[in-house]
Amino acid sequence: MSKKIKLLHVTSSLKIGGAEAVLCDIVRKLGNKEFEHHVIYFHEGPNREKLVSLGVKVYKINGLLCLYDPIFFIKLFLLIKKIKPDIIHSLLWSANVASRIVAKLLRIPHVSAYHLDIYNDGLFRNSIDKLTRKMSQCVIAVSDDVAKSLGNKSTYNKLKIIRNGIDFDEIHKDYTNKNYTNGAIGAKKCVTKKDLGFSDADFILGSVGRFHPQKNFPLLLRSFRLLCAKKSNTRLIIMGVGPLEQELKDLACQLGVQDKVMFVVGKKAVDYFPLFDCFVQSSIKEGLSIALLEAMSFGLACVVTNANDEPHPVIKHKKNGVIINELNENVLSDTLLEVVEHEQYAKKMGESARECVLEGFCVERMVEQYKSIFLSFSNSK
Numbered sequence: 001m002s003k004k005i006k007l008l009h010v011t012s013s014l015k016i017g018g019a020e021a022v023l024c025d026i027v028r029k030l031g032n033k034e035f036e037h038h039v040i041y042f043h044e045g046p047n048r049e050k051l052v053s054l055g056v057k058v059y060k061i062n063g064l065l066c067l068y069d070p071i072f073f074i075k076l077f078l079l080i081k082k083i084k085p086d087i088i089h090s091l092l093w094s095a096n097v098a099s100r101i102v103a104k105l106l107r108i109p110h111v112s113a114y115h116l117d118i119y120n121d122g123l124f125r126n127s128i129d130k131l132t133r134k135m136s137q138c139v140i141a142v143s144d145d146v147a148k149s150l151g152n153k154s155t156y157n158k159l160k161i162i163r164n165g166i167d168f169d170e171i172h173k174d175y176t177n178k179n180y181t182n183g184a185i186g187a188k189k190c191v192t193k194k195d196l197g198f199s200d201a202d203f204i205l206g207s208v209g210r211f212h213p214q215k216n217f218p219l220l221l222r223s224f225r226l227l228c229a230k231k232s233n234t235r236l237i238i239m240g241v242g243p244l245e246q247e248l249k250d251l252a253c254q255l256g257v258q259d260k261v262m263f264v265v266g267k268k269a270v271d272y273f274p275l276f277d278c279f280v281q282s283s284i285k286e287g288l289s290i291a292l293l294e295a296m297s298f299g300l301a302c303v304v305t306n307a308n309d310e311p312h313p314v315i316k317h318k319k320n321g322v323i324i325n326e327l328n329e330n331v332l333s334d335t336l337l338e339v340v341e342h343e344q345y346a347k348k349m350g351e352s353a354r355e356c357v358l359e360g361f362c363v364e365r366m367v368e369q370y371k372s373i374f375l376s377f378s379n380s381k
Helices: 018-030 047-053 070-083 093-106 122-133 144-150 217-230 245-254 290-297 329-341 343-360 363-380
Strands: 005-013 035-043 057-060 087-091 110-114 138-141 159-161 203-208 234-240 261-265 278-281 301-305 322-324
Touching: 005 018, 005 070, 005 093, 005 363, 018 035, 018 047, 018 087, 018 290, 018 363, 035 047, 035 070, 035 093, 047 057, 070 093, 087 093, 087 363, 093 110, 093 122, 110 144, 110 363, 138 144, 138 363, 144 159, 203 217, 203 290, 217 234, 217 245, 217 329, 245 261, 278 290, 278 329, 290 301, 290 343, 301 329, 301 343, 322 329, 329 343
Parallel strands: 005 035, 005 087, 035 057, 087 110, 110 138, 138 159, 203 234, 203 278, 234 261, 278 301, 301 322
Antiparallel strands: none
16 A cells, blocks of 8 residues: 655634635545645634544644744744655645745645735735745645736746635535525524524525625625615624624614624534525625635525626626625615515526536535645655
8 A cells, every 4th residue: 555645734724714614625525545634723713623523633833922933933843844744735824934934944845825815915924925935836826816916827837726616515415405596495404594583584695704804894784784774674694703793793783783683603604504595795805715605505696796807706797696896885785685676586696606616616626636736746756
């Protein structure tokens, strides 16, 4: 039997998030027949237990006085030297930068993954990232827009685009009634409208993401206030975790919609998607959102903001969702109103969304592309 490839994944966080979900899918789908997985992380989160349940060895690194002090880098260097990986795969900014330096010193092939574009990282972070990026033998971007922020693909031969995918069967395994046409799916574990104090007549808008400025939830809340003035039976559920939680709750109170907005913190989104009638993403910037792909897999009409000139990586306007090219509360409110008032229009888009995910964004395709890269560097080593 051939020796297993020792694959080390380094991530800044194991919190709830799209990049962390992709990491778990890669580890689970690659399995342990060809690979021996190790994960180093810096910030605690629920995905740690998921990785441990897969038989993965996990290690937390921190500093002495602060997270990224000299002791942190010494610990990281010594741990990676002890693990002796054949390849290092990293994701998220600090993990990419720190592990590249160590990989360079130890002469280990390094693969960096970017799940968001770098436009909003700031000059200091971008300068460090650009300086160290050449230490990676391969750089992965999850979308064309993310790739564009890193450099032109035709001139940057290290850059590869691997679009995120989701495990449809895994996500939907607990659902018994596969009726994906109206966003209301009978399930063993899903939450119902009545569980949350809503009536069957209420139209539920749902959004999932970190409580972070990039997700632009204030825009969604202001748009929802305008929508409520026209459609009193609309309700909003915002799911996520993050530092802006209380600030967003306070804003809902200031806008007078606190009785119609529910914040769900730290829960699995897939248990709530079945009760959504529409999925909304008001982000300033996105890579290829796992939450969006999951929502589409449930046959939901999806409304997304995309305030740039680049095509959206998955939504085709008014075919499998709606794209809004400006961050404007009136435009977003009017678009949501159109979805609320036209059931067949929303239903048709939801059906197309589900088909799109099944055909083009499966986890197997994504993992095979990662595997090909890992094997190529293992063989070359």
